[in-house]
Amino acid sequence: MDSNRLPSFAIVGTGAIGGFYGARLQRAGHEVHFLLRGDFSHVRDHGLRIDSKDGDFVLPRVNAYDRADAVPPCDVAVVALKTVQNALLPAILPGLVKPGGVVLVLQNGLGAEENIAGFVENAHIVGGLCFICSNKIGPGHIRHIDFGSITMAPYSPNGLAAATTSPVLKLAEHFKRAGILVRTETDLQAARWKKLVWNIPYNGLSVVLNATTDQLMKNGPSRDLVTNIMEEVVMGAASCGHAIPPEYAAEMLEYTDSMPPYKTSMKIDYDEKRPLEIESIFGNPLRAICQAHGRSHRIEMLYRQLRYLNDRNCR
Amino acid sequence: MDSNRLPSFAIVGTGAIGGFYGARLQRAGHEVHFLLRGDFSHVRDHGLRIDSKDGDFVLPRVNAYDRADAVPPCDVAVVALKTVQNALLPAILPGLVKPGGVVLVLQNGLGAEENIAGFVENAHIVGGLCFICSNKIGPGHIRHIDFGSITMAPYSPNGLAAATTSPVLKLAEHFKRAGILVRTETDLQAARWKKLVWNIPYNGLSVVLNATTDQLMKNGPSRDLVTNIMEEVVMGAASCGHAIPPEYAAEMLEYTDSMPPYKTSMKIDYDEKRPLEIESIFGNPLRAICQAHGRSHRIEMLYRQLRYLNDRNCR
Numbered sequence: 001m002d003s004n005r006l007p008s009f010a011i012v013g014t015g016a017i018g019g020f021y022g023a024r025l026q027r028a029g030h031e032v033h034f035l036l037r038g039d040f041s042h043v044r045d046h047g048l049r050i051d052s053k054d055g056d057f058v059l060p061r062v063n064a065y066d067r068a069d070a071v072p073p074c075d076v077a078v079v080a081l082k083t084v085q086n087a088l089l090p091a092i093l094p095g096l097v098k099p100g101g102v103v104l105v106l107q108n109g110l111g112a113e114e115n116i117a118g119f120v121e122n123a124h125i126v127g128g129l130c131f132i133c134s135n136k137i138g139p140g141h142i143r144h145i146d147f148g149s150i151t152m153a154p155y156s157p158n159g160l161a162a163a164t165t166s167p168v169l170k171l172a173e174h175f176k177r178a179g180i181l182v183r184t185e186t187d188l189q190a191a192r193w194k195k196l197v198w199n200i201p202y203n204g205l206s207v208v209l210n211a212t213t214d215q216l217m218k219n220g221p222s223r224d225l226v227t228n229i230m231e232e233v234v235m236g237a238a239s240c241g242h243a244i245p246p247e248y249a250a251e252m253l254e255y256t257d258s259m260p261p262y263k264t265s266m267k268i269d270y271d272e273k274r275p276l277e278i279e280s281i282f283g284n285p286l287r288a289i290c291q292a293h294g295r296s297h298r299i300e301m302l303y304r305q306l307r308y309l310n311d312r313n314c315r
Numbered sequence: 316m317d318s319n320r321l322p323s324f325a326i327v328g329t330g331a332i333g334g335f336y337g338a339r340l341q342r343a344g345h346e347v348h349f350l351l352r353g354d355f356s357h358v359r360d361h362g363l364r365i366d367s368k369d370g371d372f373v374l375p376r377v378n379a380y381d382r383a384d385a386v387p388p389c390d391v392a393v394v395a396l397k398t399v400q401n402a403l404l405p406a407i408l409p410g411l412v413k414p415g416g417v418v419l420v421l422q423n424g425l426g427a428e429e430n431i432a433g434f435v436e437n438a439h440i441v442g443g444l445c446f447i448c449s450n451k452i453g454p455g456h457i458r459h460i461d462f463g464s465i466t467m468a469p470y471s472p473n474g475l476a477a478a479t480t481s482p483v484l485k486l487a488e489h490f491k492r493a494g495i496l497v498r499t500e501t502d503l504q505a506a507r508w509k510k511l512v513w514n515i516p517y518n519g520l521s522v523v524l525n526a527t528t529d530q531l532m533k534n535g536p537s538r539d540l541v542t543n544i545m546e547e548v549v550m551g552a553a554s555c556g557h558a559i560p561p562e563y564a565a566e567m568l569e570y571t572d573s574m575p576p577y578k579t580s581m582k583i584d585y586d587e588k589r590p591l592e593i594e595s596i597f598g599n600p601l602r603a604i605c606q607a608h609g610r611s612h613r614i615e616m617l618y619r620q621l622r623y624l625n626d627r628n629c630r
């Protein structure tokens with residue numbers, strides 16, 4: 001990135017995540033290019049509308065595209081598709097990022113960066129974990145309900161912690177200028193495993209048991225099950241070389257107890273009959289644990305239950 | 316039992332099981348006394364009606380009771396309540412059986428005979444496993460759809476196999492005279508564990524995944540899960556000292572593949588918002604495995620999922 005001017009951004013997937021962060025970056029003065037599918041003509045004609053707990057705003061004109069080859073190469077490509085659409089990326093992502101640029105991966109679960117590293121060359125890959133509650137509520141219309149921070153960490157091919165590299169710090173600065181809280185970490189995989197301690201039990205059980213987080217927490221048997229599954233994720237992370245502090249699961253339970261009743265993103269997808277991000281949140285962690293010779297019967301059972309339900313839900 | 320006359324029967328719980336077998340015994344000439352609750356006045360006035368694949372019949376007059384202390388002591392008391400009602404038994408069962416008589420326990424899962432042995436003295440306890448597809452479809456009206464055999468085995472307090480005792484053989488003869496196929500076994504607990512190899516995965520998953528047996532079998536992930544859970548039941552039985560042949564689980568899969576689409580009895584109870592037999596089918600086997608220092612993560616997970624769903628379903 002040229003440090004004398006603001007970097008340009010290509011947003012791949014202009015939904016609850018990509019639309020929100022892209023709009024904040026454009027409002028902060030960045031050149032932003034939005035790639036869309038369903039909402040393309042609406043956003044081209046009317047721009048983006050953000051209802052946010054931090055202040056509503058409208059961008060009446062944005063650079064909208066329905067074809068990746070019409071987007072100019074940018075300093076940063078932000079991958080904000082659901083992981084179920086990742087098969088699209090090899091054809092579109094390499095052309096969106098300038099040589100020496102950055103690919104910021106704002107996706108759930110494990111394995112997204114490794115996948116991208118297989119077909120994007122000469123770019124820094126940065127993982128981003130979004131702690132945000134936002135939904136797309138209409139064409140080009142996003143509601144940002146709560147939180148909004150991103151934890152960023154550099155991807156390193158061997159999966160081990162890397163020094164916080166310069167591209168991560170620069171990128172974090174630009175997001176902070178746009179009003180987005182950013183934490184930087186050195187161990188991307190450990191950060192992703194920590195997020196799975198919450199995502200695996202709550203996303204999974206909310207779909208299988210048709211439950212909100214508070215319902216799962218108030219019932220003794222389901223609370224015990226959440227706790228056991230969290231312990232399995234912590235053990236699985238350890239077997240893959242990522243030590244999560246032993247008190248972390250208890251903190252996540254306490255944190256969830258303090259939350260208002262919450263419908264997980266996977267449950268929202270299920271109720272909307274959209275395909276679930278099962279492989280990134282469940283399948284890839286299970287395969288990593290299996291390669292490390294660990295066992296996770298409960299996560300595996302949840303994975304199979306979700307695959308059954310998803311297969312029937314999306315026909 | 317006096318061998319010169321036909322034994323009398325008290326039927327505790329005149330539903331799909333007790334109503335069907337009791338009616339067949341009365342039709343064969345036995346004196347039968349039916350204890351009921353909801354259907355009492357209808358059955359007192361109109362008797363029982365059986366629609367059966369083996370031939371429909373009506374018993375216009377039956378001995379119906381809504382209070383246990385009005386039932387005369389019988390040679391055989393047949394316990395055909397759902398196990399969720401077992402708290403009623405200590406008060407009613409001892410008075411229903413003559414000294415030296417038989418208690419025949421036609422209930423699901425583990426632990427029913429052991430429970431009854433705690434408050435019924437001076438009677439032989441016989442376990443019966445029903446392989447029948449029947450439903451109560453109206454007051455005093457039972458539809459017998461398929462199968463109908465009973466496997467009988469003597470209860471022995473130490474849980475080990477007993478010699479097939481004389482009361483079991485005599486009882487089996489009377490059922491056979493009434494047209495009911497009976498097999499006798501010596502190891503009651505082994506027979507109950509074998510039935511759990513089917514009941515645990517299909518009853519549990521049919522409720523949690525809202526599925527019929529054929530749906531569970533046709534989907535790869537749910538079929539794998541059924542298979543793994545069967546293996547856990549076989550291992551759990553072994554840890555409790557009941558060896559099930561290794562090919563048995565595969566036979567159960569094959570048998571289920573050959574069945575027409577089937578809604579399990581637990582799923583029927585769930586859909587009717589009746590309490591589920593979770594403790595007898597899941598909780599008691601889990602406690603037995605735990606006492607034997609075994610582990611069954613999948614069965615335990617299913618148990619907790621069912622308790623959550625049952626708690627919400629029956630409020």
